[in-house]
Amino acid sequence: MSSNMFLYWGSGSIPCWKPMLVLEEKGLSGYPNKRISFGDQEHKSDEITKLNPRGQVPTFKDGDVVVNESNAICFYLENKFPDKGTKLLPDDKAEFGRIVQRCAETANVFNTAVVNLAQYRFKTPKDKLDEELLKTKYEDFREELKLWEGYLAASGGYVVGSNFTMADVFFFPYVAFGVRLGLNLAKYPAISAYYDKVKDRPSVKTTWPPHWADGPGDSSIFGPV
Amino acid sequence: MSSNMFLYWGSGSIPCWKPMLVLEEKGLSGYPNKRISFGDQEHKSDEITKLNPRGQVPTFKDGDVVVNESNAICFYLENKFPDKGTKLLPDDKAEFGRIVQRCAETANVFNTAVVNLAQYRFKTPKDKLDEELLKTKYEDFREELKLWEGYLAASGGYVVGSNFTMADVFFFPYVAFGVRLGLNLAKYPAISAYYDKVKDRPSVKTTWPPHWADGPGDSSIFGPV
Numbered sequence: 001m002s003s004n005m006f007l008y009w010g011s012g013s014i015p016c017w018k019p020m021l022v023l024e025e026k027g028l029s030g031y032p033n034k035r036i037s038f039g040d041q042e043h044k045s046d047e048i049t050k051l052n053p054r055g056q057v058p059t060f061k062d063g064d065v066v067v068n069e070s071n072a073i074c075f076y077l078e079n080k081f082p083d084k085g086t087k088l089l090p091d092d093k094a095e096f097g098r099i100v101q102r103c104a105e106t107a108n109v110f111n112t113a114v115v116n117l118a119q120y121r122f123k124t125p126k127d128k129l130d131e132e133l134l135k136t137k138y139e140d141f142r143e144e145l146k147l148w149e150g151y152l153a154a155s156g157g158y159v160v161g162s163n164f165t166m167a168d169v170f171f172f173p174y175v176a177f178g179v180r181l182g183l184n185l186a187k188y189p190a191i192s193a194y195y196d197k198v199k200d201r202p203s204v205k206t207t208w209p210p211h212w213a214d215g216p217g218d219s220s221i222f223g224p225v
Numbered sequence: 226m227s228s229n230m231f232l233y234w235g236s237g238s239i240p241c242w243k244p245m246l247v248l249e250e251k252g253l254s255g256y257p258n259k260r261i262s263f264g265d266q267e268h269k270s271d272e273i274t275k276l277n278p279r280g281q282v283p284t285f286k287d288g289d290v291v292v293n294e295s296n297a298i299c300f301y302l303e304n305k306f307p308d309k310g311t312k313l314l315p316d317d318k319a320e321f322g323r324i325v326q327r328c329a330e331t332a333n334v335f336n337t338a339v340v341n342l343a344q345y346r347f348k349t350p351k352d353k354l355d356e357e358l359l360k361t362k363y364e365d366f367r368e369e370l371k372l373w374e375g376y377l378a379a380s381g382g383y384v385v386g387s388n389f390t391m392a393d394v395f396f397f398p399y400v401a402f403g404v405r406l407g408l409n410l411a412k413y414p415a416i417s418a419y420y421d422k423v424k425d426r427p428s429v430k431t432t433w434p435p436h437w438a439d440g441p442g443d444s445s446i447f448g449p450v
Contacts, residue, residue, distance in 0.1 A: 053372060054333070065319045069329030076322040094290045097301040104294030108279070147278060 002031035008048055008059040010038050012209040014114070015070035016058045017173040022074045024203035025169070027085035035210075071103070074169060086203075088166040098160045102151065102167035109148070109174045112141040113222075118181065121221050138224050145188055145225070152190035157197070164201070172198050180212060182219030227256035233273055233284040235263050237434040239339070240295035241283045242398040247299045249428035250394070252310035260435075296328070299394060311428075313391040323385045327376065327392040334373070334399045337366040338447075343406065346446050363449050370413055370450070377415035382422070389426065397423050405437060407444030 005028070009016035023031055036042035036057055044055040052059040052068040060066070060073050067076045078088045089096055116137045121129075148159075148171070156162030159171050175195050179185065185192035198204055230253070234241035248256055261267035261282060269280045277284040277293040285291070285298050292301045303313045314321055341362045346354075373384075373396070381387030384396050400420050404410065410417035423429055 062322070063319075065322045067322045067326045069326055069332075072322070072325040072329040075325045076318075079321050079325075080318045093301075093305045094288075096304050097287070097290045097292045097297070100297040100300045100304075101292045101294055104297040107294075 002028040004063045005031040006061050007031060007033040008036055008043075008051075008057050009033060010036050010043065010057045011211040012177075013038075013057060014110070014173040014177060015056075017207060017209065018070045018169050019058055019060060019073035019077065020207040021169045021173075021203050022077045022088065022166075024206050025086040025088060025164070026077055026081045028077070028081070029206070071170075074166060078166065086164060088164075088169060090165070095161065099165050099167045102159050103170040105147075106170040106174065108144055109171070112137075112144040113174060113178060117141055118177075118221055121218075141222075141225055145191065149188045149190050152194050157194070159194075164198070168198065172204065176204075176208075178222050178225075180217040181221035182217070183222040183225055187225075227253040229288045230256040231286050232256060232258040233261055233268075233276075233282050234258060235261050235268065235282045236436040237402075238263075238282060239335075239398040239402060240281075242432060242434065243295045243394050244283055244285060244298035244302065245432040246394045246398075246428050247302045247313065247391075249431050250311040250313060250389070251302055251306045253302070253306070254431070296395075299391060303391065311389060313389075313394060315390070320386065324390050324392045327384050328395045330372075331395040331399065333369055334396070337362070337369045338399060338403060342366055343402075343446055346443075366447075366450055370416065374413045374415050377419050382419070384419075389423070393423065397429065401429075401433075403447050403450075405442040406446035407442070407448040408450055409448070412450075 002023070005023075007016075007019065007023070009020060023029070036045075036048070042048070043057050043059075048057070048059050049055045051061060051066050054068070056068065058070055058073060059068050062076075062080075065076075067073045074088075082089075089099060120134075120137065151159060158164055159167035172195075175183075175185075175191060176199065179195060185195055227248070230248075232241075232244065232248070234245060248254070261270075261273070267273070268282050268284075273282070273284050274280050276286060276291050279293070281293065283295055283298060284293050287301075287305075290301075292298045299313075307314075314324060345359075345362065376384060383389055384392035397420075400408075400410075400416060401424065404420060410420060
């Protein structure tokens with residue numbers, strides 16, 4: 001069922017991790033794939049760009065259907081295999097609405113944590129950091145985390161309700177990325193309990209970024225959050 | 226059918242325009258709504274923030290289901306009313322994949338046109354503009370437009386195939402926004418033919434940003450593209 005598929009992915013990329021979680025949850029383990037090296041710019045190789053002119057991973061095909069944007073791959077797989085493995089988008093229309101709402105809201109986590117903070121810290125030499133700007137970036141990420149802390153505290157243990165859904169596929173990788181880079185979850189007890197539970201899920205353990213085993217991340221990135 | 230719904234929206238906001246197009250295409254005209262004033266910061270009012278803690282529009286509810294992120298509203302409505310009005314996401318799995326791929330790719334149009342270019346131009350005093358940086362921003366938007374020119378030239382008249390779908394809901398408002406701010410479509414013949422056709426669609430005419438009738442936009446924004 002998955003032998004016609006092919007996924008190009010990179011270790012530690014949240015956009016890659018999301019469809020990999022869906023593939024495991026849908027019981028499609030063993031799909032053909034290739035891990036590329038960002039350091040060697042392999043995402044800009046002809047092999048990738050002939051399928052994905054943007055030169056990015058994930059790059060994914062299923063037979064002659066090419067779907068490369070991470071969110072699109074997730075929805076494509078759930079739509080193709082609604083009754084296989086974990087049901088990530090329920091039949092109930094209201095619950096579907098609540099889940100796609102939270103999925104879309106993770107764009108704000110991406111912006112506050114990854115674009116505004118992690119990428120700024122990685123790309124700026126230490127003596128060039130704007131400390132005032134950095135304070136507002138930390139505050140923005142804190143405000144974002146408070147929203148999710150509230151969502152999780154009010155739900156039944158997952159982002160929406162008491163089952164693992166597409167909303168968890170979209171949210172969990174950010175929490176793991178945060179923890180790796182020093183985020184202290186003691187300040188966010190509902191997110192902390194959520195992290196402890198979901199990190200041991202089989203799909204999560206199987207897809208855990210392999211290079212994270214090589215050593216810790218830079219805990220100064222999210223330490224002040 | 227739509228009397229339990231309520232939409233808060235602002236004129237000229239692409240995130241508002243997208244669900245408004247879906248509501249019309251699904252035959253849900255006449256839904257209760259309120260146009261808010263961005264100038265008066267009405268999106269930060271208690272009336273909005275009690276439904277949407279982010280203080281943004283669109284803010285939307287359907288009975289007790291609150292869905293505020295524009296992409297989520299679009300998918301929620303299509304999922305709730307798949308057989309009403311225009312079918313925006315087809316039953317065919319491959320076609321569904323191609324459509325959600327293009328929907329997700331519009332995030333790149335948002336980044337290159339709106340965030341990097343229009344917002345930079347609107348927020349930066351003329352004598353503070355970095356001309357070199359501006360050149361790369363124009364080039365990035367040109368590269369993005371070339372991709373979409375290719376997609377449209379190879380398709381059957383719409384973003385995916387020969388029918389108006391969710392991919393058009395997500396893409397068309399950016400083209401109209403571009404044209405209003407000086408984008409010269411003569412350089413992009415497939416996008417130009419697409420714009421001429423879709424702008425006269427009833428759902429598009431009904432939802433055209435009302436304040437655009439008050440006067441032209443600043444054509445210097447996208448003039449150099």
